[in-house]
Amino acid sequence: MITVNDLRFSYGNGPAVDGVSFTVSAGEIFGLLGPNGAGKSTTIHLIGGVLSPAGGEVRLDGGDPKRPATRRRLGVAPQTLSLYEGLTGEENCAFFGRLNGLSSKLLKERTARAIDLAGLTDRARDRVSAYSGGMKRRLNLAVALIHDPPILLLDEPTVGVDPQSRNHLFDSIEALRGEGRAILFTTHYMEEAQRLCDRVAVMDHGKIMDSGSVDGLIARHGGPSVVEVEGLDRSFAVEPLEGTRNGDLCRFETPNPMIVLQALADRKAAYTGLRIHRADLETVFLNLTGRRLRD
Amino acid sequence: MNILLTAAIKDLKLLTRDRVGFFFVIGFPLLMALFFGSIFSGGGGAAGSMDIALVDEDRTGGSAEFAKILDATDILQVITLDPASAMEKLKKGDITAVLVLKKGFGDGSGLFFGSEPLIEVTVDPSRKAEREYLRGILIQNAFEGLQKKFKDPGQMRSMAQQGLKEIQQSPGMDPAQKKIYGDFMTSLDTFYGGMDPKTSGKGSFFKEPAIRFVDFRKDQAGPRSYFEISFPQAVMWGLVACAAAFALSLVQERLRGTYLRLLMAPIGRAHILGGKALGCFLACILTMTLILCVGVFLFKVRIGDPGLLLLVMLCAAFCFSGVMMFISVLGRTEQAVGGASWALLLVFSMVGGGMIPLIIMPKWLITVGHFSPVKWGILAFEGAIWRGFSPADMLLPCGMLLLFGLVFFSIGLTIFTRRGIA
Ligand SMILES: Nc1ncnc2c1ncn2[C@@H]1O[C@H](COP(=O)(O)OP(=O)(O)OP(=O)(O)O)[C@@H](O)[C@H]1O
Ligand SMILES: [Mg+2]
Numbered sequence: 252m253i254t255v256n257d258l259r260f261s262y263g264n265g266p267a268v269d270g271v272s273f274t275v276s277a278g279e280i281f282g283l284l285g286p287n288g289a290g291k292s293t294t295i296h297l298i299g300g301v302l303s304p305a306g307g308e309v310r311l312d313g314g315d316p317k318r319p320a321t322r323r324r325l326g327v328a329p330q331t332l333s334l335y336e337g338l339t340g341e342e343n344c345a346f347f348g349r350l351n352g353l354s355s356k357l358l359k360e361r362t363a364r365a366i367d368l369a370g371l372t373d374r375a376r377d378r379v380s381a382y383s384g385g386m387k388r389r390l391n392l393a394v395a396l397i398h399d400p401p402i403l404l405l406d407e408p409t410v411g412v413d414p415q416s417r418n419h420l421f422d423s424i425e426a427l428r429g430e431g432r433a434i435l436f437t438t439h440y441m442e443e444a445q446r447l448c449d450r451v452a453v454m455d456h457g458k459i460m461d462s463g464s465v466d467g468l469i470a471r472h473g474g475p476s477v478v479e480v481e482g483l484d485r486s487f488a489v490e491p492l493e494g495t496r497n498g499d500l501c502r503f504e505t506p507n508p509m510i511v512l513q514a515l516a517d518r519k520a521a522y523t524g525l526r527i528h529r530a531d532l533e534t535v536f537l538n539l540t541g542r543r544l545r546d
Numbered sequence: 547m548n549i550l551l552t553a554a555i556k557d558l559k560l561l562t563r564d565r566v567g568f569f570f571v572i573g574f575p576l577l578m579a580l581f582f583g584s585i586f587s588g589g590g591g592a593a594g595s596m597d598i599a600l601v602d603e604d605r606t607g608g609s610a611e612f613a614k615i616l617d618a619t620d621i622l623q624v625i626t627l628d629p630a631s632a633m634e635k636l637k638k639g640d641i642t643a644v645l646v647l648k649k650g651f652g653d654g655s656g657l658f659f660g661s662e663p664l665i666e667v668t669v670d671p672s673r674k675a676e677r678e679y680l681r682g683i684l685i686q687n688a689f690e691g692l693q694k695k696f697k698d699p700g701q702m703r704s705m706a707q708q709g710l711k712e713i714q715q716s717p718g719m720d721p722a723q724k725k726i727y728g729d730f731m732t733s734l735d736t737f738y739g740g741m742d743p744k745t746s747g748k749g750s751f752f753k754e755p756a757i758r759f760v761d762f763r764k765d766q767a768g769p770r771s772y773f774e775i776s777f778p779q780a781v782m783w784g785l786v787a788c789a790a791a792f793a794l795s796l797v798q799e800r801l802r803g804t805y806l807r808l809l810m811a812p813i814g815r816a817h818i819l820g821g822k823a824l825g826c827f828l829a830c831i832l833t834m835t836l837i838l839c840v841g842v843f844l845f846k847v848r849i850g851d852p853g854l855l856l857l858v859m860l861c862a863a864f865c866f867s868g869v870m871m872f873i874s875v876l877g878r879t880e881q882a883v884g885g886a887s888w889a890l891l892l893v894f895s896m897v898g899g900g901m902i903p904l905i906i907m908p909k910w911l912i913t914v915g916h917f918s919p920v921k922w923g924i925l926a927f928e929g930a931i932w933r934g935f936s937p938a939d940m941l942l943p944c945g946m947l948l949l950f951g952l953v954f955f956s957i958g959l960t961i962f963t964r965r966g967i968a
Contacts, residue, residue, distance in 0.1 A: 299810040333803035
């Protein structure tokens with residue numbers, strides 16, 4: 252379990268992490284969402300004990316990540332591919348396995364498993380420099396798993412990969428949750444978060460804007476859904492449903508699209524097309540963090 | 547320790563897989579050794595300056611003046627010493643040769659009768675260049691002064707006539723004796739009278755002066771071939787390349803994220819840097835061993851004292867592991883560190899005698915060279931290979947290597963840890 256309480260950190264030019272608190276329980280995927288420069292990676296580095304917090308504290312199953320023994324419980328897939336290009340996939344796994352104190356016997360078994368999980372069995376003995384971007388990403392995750400850690404920090408583990416690799420990674424991560432690990436996951440891809448995460452937090456300027464279940468966030472920050480109806484019967488009065496008519500197209504903004512659909516059905520209204528835009532995490536994200544470009 | 551070794555082995559593996567890096571560590575230094583070794587073995591290049599010791603057994607005005615003449619030449623730096631300390635210095639390689647002026651040198655009589663050579667030069671026969679150089683310089687400069695005295699037949703003739711007169715007028719002399727000396731002086735007079743001042747001035751009378759060269763071989767000291775000078779240099783190049791390669795790998799770890807992963811592994815920072823230093827240390831040892839093996843087995847480089855050589859190798863590996871740490875903080879990017887490392891190490895090598903042998907370097911550059919670990923490394927290796935250093939002689943160069951290692955490592959470590967990640 253990861254516990255982060257009022258975490259603060261600055262690189263010297265204003266706060267990068269500014270009072271962040273959350274917990275990630277075993278068997279849970281917690282998504283940390285935020286635009287570029289929000290402070291996601293910094294938070295991960297603080298949790299990994301690489302940086303020392305200026306305030307607040309981090310606990311991993313109750314232990315301080317500054318202590319090496321605590322970090323034995325931690326597996327990290329950093330945002331930058333952290334692999335030795337001159338070593339093979341297998342050697343990368345084995346090297347970090349040894350650093351994590353695995354015995355030679357266990358090492359063999361775990362390496363094979365991690366490589367298999369990454370779908371790299373055929374290429375395990377090739378140098379990483381010969382891997383494609385997707386293969387490197389998968390290996391980057393595999394290396395994090397080599398010592399079977401109960402806590403995982405995955406910093407944008409799917410960046411720059413094709414849909415096949417992405418799906419493979421999703422399956423892997425879901426399987427890891429199934430094994431009861433606590434997983435912290437950062438991403439800019441909202442549909443990813445929506446599919447994988449049990450809970451999410453939207454972060455910006457080092458602060459958590461809001462957090463909770465995906466549905467809860469959408470309900471709080473998504474705004475109304477929009478029902479668009481094309482070629483609707485002229486006799487149908489839109490005003491009672493707070494709709495607007497613009498030529499051939501009618502728009503209804505409503506917290507519950509079912510009310511509009513029900514009304515259409517009740518009056519047997521004729522129309523040629525219908526679209527429902529439900530608020531999603533992306534809307535929540537943009538509502539919470541604004542549309543201004545980030546650096 | 548296990549972790550350190552794991553990290554070190556990983557780095558060694560990476561180094562051997564990087565063909566270019568590996569070439570610079572082993573191939574390039576060997577090429578340098580062969581190149582310089584074979585150029586200078588030919589007996590080509592002459593010294594820019596040469597230190598010699600002068601032992602004056604004659605102790606006359608003539609011998610003192612001779613020393614002055616030698617010292618006044620551009621090339622020779624002469625110190626006057628007693629025989630024991632002169633040989634000691636020669637053994638250590640502080641000087642190139644020992645020059646002994648025998649009794650009777652000052653009056654020049656030996657030159658006349660050519661009995662025993664009046665100058666004895668002790669020098670390593672393998673140092674052909676220096677030896678021939680010395681011979682040339684002695685003939686050209688030193689004998690010039692003496693020859694002047696005898697060059698003018700007129701002056702010599704009047705000296706002979708004067709002598710004859712004195713003999714004839716001397717009252718107490720045995721007549722038989724008088725006859726012998728008188729005949730001699732007369733024949734001298736005749737001899738000088740028949741001489742043409744012009745030809746005698748060209749030195750036809752004084753053939754090449756008698757100089758005895760005494761070989762100073764190892765058993766005593768001195769490199770047997772130029773390869774014994776070029777291989778210690780090559781070893782330094784190898785070390786320099788090792789330090790540069792590992793410094794670069796440390797920067798790469800930082801930039802490519804593996805350092806971050808290492809930091810989050812259940813090991814301390816000391817393990818990470820210690821592993822890197824150990825890797826560099828082992829790479830240095832392996833490099834030195836490889837280069838020296840080539841030297842010993844293919845180019846007949848003799849190891850004077852294997853025990854001391856091992857000590858030197860350990861000290862040198864320690865030193866360059868420290869240098870590695872320092873280089874790794876000279877820049878933040880691979881290009882910056884790569885460039886800076888070669889610049890720094892080039893200067894180290896240049897002033898330290900890694901490129902040009904110390905024996906032909908100008909004095910001031912040799913002084914600057916004291917600040918280069920390469921200089922002490924070369925001295926220590928030569929000490930163990932052919933200079934015949936005793937353990938006590940080794941204290942200074944090995945101590946300097948350790949000191950440089952410690953200082954560079956501390957500076958590097960301080961800056962490195964202050965920088966954090968990426
Ligand atoms: N090493 C560093 N030195 C100085 N400032 C830094 C450093 N690393 C990050 N920052 C700054 O800290 C802030 C947070 O950066 P961080 O990398 O944590 O963002 P992020 O949410 O991971 O962004 P991204 O999605 O682009 O990875 C940014 O303003 C960034 O410029
Ligand atoms: Mg980031």
